[in-house]
Amino acid sequence: MTVEVKVIKKPGRTLAEQAYVPEIAKGLGFAMGRFFKNTFGPQAKKEIDTVKYPEEKVEYPERFRGIHRLTQRSDGSPRCVACLCCSTACPAQCIHIEPAEYEPDDPRHGYERYPSVFVIDELRCIFCGYCVEACPCDAIRMDTGMHMPPSTSRDHFIYDKETLLSIPGRDGTYLTANPRHEPGDDTHPGIDRERGH
Amino acid sequence: MPKFTLDGKEIAFEAGETVMEAAWREGIEIPHYCWHPGLSIAANCRMCLVHVESGRQMAMPQLVFDADKGEYVPATKPRLQPACQPAAAEDMGVSSTNEEVKTAQASVQEFLLLNHPVDCPICDQAGECKLQDYYYEHQGTLKRKLTEPVHKPKGVRFGPTIVYDAERCIMCTRCIRVCDEVAKDHVLDMRERGNRNEIIVAPGRELDHKYTLMTEHVCPVGALTSQDFRFKARVWFLKSGQGVCTGCATGCNTHVDYDPRNGKVYRLRPRDNADVNQFWMCDDGMMTYTRHDTDRLLMSTTGRGEERSPVAEEEALALAAEKLTAVDASKLAVVLSAQHTTEDNLALVKLAGALGADRLYLAALGGWEGDDILRSEDNNPNRSGAKQAASGASLKPVGELLADVQAGAVQGVLALGWATAETLEELAPLLALDGVVSLTSHVGALPAAASVAIPVADTFEVDGSFVNAKGLTQAFQPALCPPDGVEPAWATISELAAKLGKDLGFKDLQGLREGLVDAVEAAQ
Numbered sequence: 001m002t003v004e005v006k007v008i009k010k011p012g013r014t015l016a017e018q019a020y021v022p023e024i025a026k027g028l029g030f031a032m033g034r035f036f037k038n039t040f041g042p043q044a045k046k047e048i049d050t051v052k053y054p055e056e057k058v059e060y061p062e063r064f065r066g067i068h069r070l071t072q073r074s075d076g077s078p079r080c081v082a083c084l085c086c087s088t089a090c091p092a093q094c095i096h097i098e099p100a101e102y103e104p105d106d107p108r109h110g111y112e113r114y115p116s117v118f119v120i121d122e123l124r125c126i127f128c129g130y131c132v133e134a135c136p137c138d139a140i141r142m143d144t145g146m147h148m149p150p151s152t153s154r155d156h157f158i159y160d161k162e163t164l165l166s167i168p169g170r171d172g173t174y175l176t177a178n179p180r181h182e183p184g185d186d187t188h189p190g191i192d193r194e195r196g197h
Numbered sequence: 198m199p200k201f202t203l204d205g206k207e208i209a210f211e212a213g214e215t216v217m218e219a220a221w222r223e224g225i226e227i228p229h230y231c232w233h234p235g236l237s238i239a240a241n242c243r244m245c246l247v248h249v250e251s252g253r254q255m256a257m258p259q260l261v262f263d264a265d266k267g268e269y270v271p272a273t274k275p276r277l278q279p280a281c282q283p284a285a286a287e288d289m290g291v292s293s294t295n296e297e298v299k300t301a302q303a304s305v306q307e308f309l310l311l312n313h314p315v316d317c318p319i320c321d322q323a324g325e326c327k328l329q330d331y332y333y334e335h336q337g338t339l340k341r342k343l344t345e346p347v348h349k350p351k352g353v354r355f356g357p358t359i360v361y362d363a364e365r366c367i368m369c370t371r372c373i374r375v376c377d378e379v380a381k382d383h384v385l386d387m388r389e390r391g392n393r394n395e396i397i398v399a400p401g402r403e404l405d406h407k408y409t410l411m412t413e414h415v416c417p418v419g420a421l422t423s424q425d426f427r428f429k430a431r432v433w434f435l436k437s438g439q440g441v442c443t444g445c446a447t448g449c450n451t452h453v454d455y456d457p458r459n460g461k462v463y464r465l466r467p468r469d470n471a472d473v474n475q476f477w478m479c480d481d482g483m484m485t486y487t488r489h490d491t492d493r494l495l496m497s498t499t500g501r502g503e504e505r506s507p508v509a510e511e512e513a514l515a516l517a518a519e520k521l522t523a524v525d526a527s528k529l530a531v532v533l534s535a536q537h538t539t540e541d542n543l544a545l546v547k548l549a550g551a552l553g554a555d556r557l558y559l560a561a562l563g564g565w566e567g568d569d570i571l572r573s574e575d576n577n578p579n580r581s582g583a584k585q586a587a588s589g590a591s592l593k594p595v596g597e598l599l600a601d602v603q604a605g606a607v608q609g610v611l612a613l614g615w616a617t618a619e620t621l622e623e624l625a626p627l628l629a630l631d632g633v634v635s636l637t638s639h640v641g642a643l644p645a646a647a648s649v650a651i652p653v654a655d656t657f658e659v660d661g662s663f664v665n666a667k668g669l670t671q672a673f674q675p676a677l678c679p680p681d682g683v684e685p686a687w688a689t690i691s692e693l694a695a696k697l698g699k700d701l702g703f704k705d706l707q708g709l710r711e712g713l714v715d716a717v718e719a720a721q
Contacts, residue, residue, distance in 0.1 A: 081318045081319045082428070083317070083318035083319065083323070083431075084431045084434075085318070088431070088433065088434075099428040099429075100428065101427065101428055109352070110351075111319075112319050112351075112352060113318075113319040113428055136317070136318045137318055183314070183316075183348075183351055188348075189345065189348055
């Protein structure tokens, strides 16, 4: 059996390349040119991708999954009803919720159920967004446009209910984009035995 | 037995049985809401409509749109019947899956969801709700009604145990029938019609009989929720163990629903057993689960009152052995427990035999209000089992033990369990004795009177059996693991025997149970 051999010629060098010095000068010239242009040149002409973080920040894309927030009703109560769908869906098991019931004399009694404890361990969270997908009340959202602020303490990454409620969305509000008519709302035409049908 | 055909499958039935009942016995489910095997037939939910294809067909007139003519033309459709009502007949051909039936099921399901508030996020029934299950199985279409649903009262308190939500209610009347037929108390009824239809409590009454939680148990949707279980847990996290109720000597079979993530029991549900409790349980029995994690003894202790201090279990066993050896066998009292399994009691009887102690007593709770439905007046689950374990020997009550202690006939006590009718003040004579050893799962008067208390596992944590008032032996499996370092009482007793230098003749539960056969035969 004969083997066909294809001989590939070694790439050679020109005399200028072989002389070394002109190529050095050419390379240095390019680097220094960029250096002066990017350091002292006008802003518009700079050819550089890095930003001076944290003084300058790049806007995250619109669908970026940032840290969580809990949306509020118009009376400031959490929209969350502690159904535990998010903690069921969470693959990292980082959400801990304890449900409770509004007392009968509470004006929010009509909403019936609320989370007395709502804690997200942001260190365990993998930011997959399943909690947002699972939420039937649009109560948990990741539209804050913020990543986790760095900290030297682990405690700072355990977000409780108050912290989560205090984070606004990208639009600066605490409300939901998908309002829902609930039995506790003033406008809800709900009835009770006293008011009759 | 005569047979009929359901969807091509032959099903045997007894005379008088309905199609639904016969199918249910065979393990075939025809979708239904209002029918319950333990209740009378209401046939009002219309979910179980089936087509009886054999025999003379009844036809209903209807209008069908004819695309060629561009108008509605008269036609007929077969008349369907609820499977829960007509009695099955020989060679009857029934279809629960043909096109007409499927359309009817989807339509009924859509009708029941017409004004449903869809507040599943706040509803405890979510996860075990028939409306949810049947929506996926039989409907699966989007809502067509665009107007505001009809609103009804929500969160109505029916009594100390039950909360009612009229918007979720599908008016199947199961709760009314449970009160009428099981609890024999007509406290619930229905008022108004159509959109205004709702369940009400009799005026001047509360839903407060002994079987109120059964209304919640039979409710196929989330209309009735239990005040106790309300918002505590999501059912899809719960796992179920098979237990026997410790509430009374009836021994109702239970599902022990617990969360495996934290080892906490959240509720008991009745488990069907035609020989014992049919489908039901009483409220007090269902609440016995709360005993499990309240006042548990988790560490061995020595000393009494203020001097009580925790010790390692090994040390406690050695101390107990020392104290028991110091007492003459003829003056040692062994107290069995009517709250512990027959196996635990048998191990203790064997230890008494090995020590040569023949003074056997029985600690038991003092009884509660019984009825002729399920509740036995004896609120101890295993009085008969303790008697069997003692091979029929007479078991004297704790009252006699106290008298014997005062008379000087008893100088040492080895007691099982926490349950006694006596208070700590009444048990005062025991405080004078040095050698009182208690093997107990919970704190209580008897452990408090003991000089050495050693923790053992609770009923939810052991493999064992109870003998109910009728003499029926019922075995159950552990739902949970005992706390760290705590073992079932029979294992602790066997360790104590080893410290005392006695061999009880069994190595494991299987070996112990072999001894039980002899004990039962001797008891007879």
